[in-house]
Amino acid sequence: MMLRALYFVILWVGVITPAHANCTDSNAQEACIDTGQWQINLAMGAGFRSNPLHGGHNFPLWLMPDISYYGQHWFFDNATLGYSWQLRPDIQLSLVSRLNEEQGFFRRQSPVNLFETEFIFDMGIAGPVQKVGVKQELSISQADKRPLALDGGLQLNWFLPDLQLKLNWWHDISQQYDGQHLRIAASTGWQSSMGNWQLGVALAWKDQHLMNTYYGLNTVEGDGIEYRARASWQPEVSLQWQYPLSARWQLLSLWRHRWLNTDVTAPVGPGRFQSPLLQESTVQSWFIGFSYRFL
């Protein structure tokens, strides 16, 4: 089913006219940036990112940065460092590097959550509690020694008139989990009298080494329970809304829903097994507030 859907997507994008990655088309100015200049935005408002781990606190979001710099080839964009080549007017290939985000669920003081930790309060916005059928509830405190990993890889951006496709291959270059993961994402944007909208879907594949390093348990950690995680498919949908108020101020709302730990070989149904560390099988994020553009 998924392959058939992918086939139709490829067929559809293959017959439409490609857009240019150099921002010469006027309908893509929202996603464009002046080269050689830092662009710094700060959003202030309310929101949270849920933590699916047992004993893990949700991450309140009061302030969010959006920082980027693009040179002729080098770029820094929200903690991703890259070097890009333009293969065609509509296709960019990049070498990229960033911190793996998995550790962020295990440690609130992780660099992955660097910005959020400064503004975290003890009272999180608690998500619904879903217990998993295991003998003993395992908590984040029992398994918080998860490594901070640096990923490196390749990124392919394909800009189409009404659709952006992005393919990422990441590999652990810090040899912390010795694995890799892939992500394919598609997004489309449109404007209306109610503002600017951006709808995105993504599908991530994380290999067994990554999943087992972060979500596996040995008998010592698990107090007798052992769990070996398998490779995982993680679909995601997101919606972004922006309403300009002035040249620098705008209303901003973000929402994202990610499904976790859909084991490749696990049976589908209510009895599906997932890591004992996980209390929830999804990660939800939302934010609403104002954003200000400094530069």
Added chain:
Amino acid sequence: MRPALWIFLVGSHAAQAAGIDTQCDQALCWQIAPVVCVADHRSDRCQLDFRLSWQHPEPISLCAELEGQPLHCWQQQTSGELSYQVQLEGPSLLHLKAGDDTRLTRQLSVLSRQPERKRRLVAPWSVF
């Protein structure tokens, strides 16, 4: 320092400041100025008024061409001048040809006061 050298240095500096330099192919030399057109925006066409002059010790027949389009021809002359106005959409090559033989080539460039814009390769607010 000898006065002749001072005159040479000052003259050379003034020519560079005005964007005038000389290119030669054996005894055939030409000067074009300006060779850079500055537009307000990258997407704008840029109007360049340039002046071309050439010299050769013997009478010669030459044609000036811009991207393959003939601009002007001279028949059996030892020098020639041309003032021309062109709308540039991007870098363009100016040739001085003797028959089918391209003797001299110079690029006319377009610069923009506005920095180049690129698509972001990472989604905005991706820390979210």
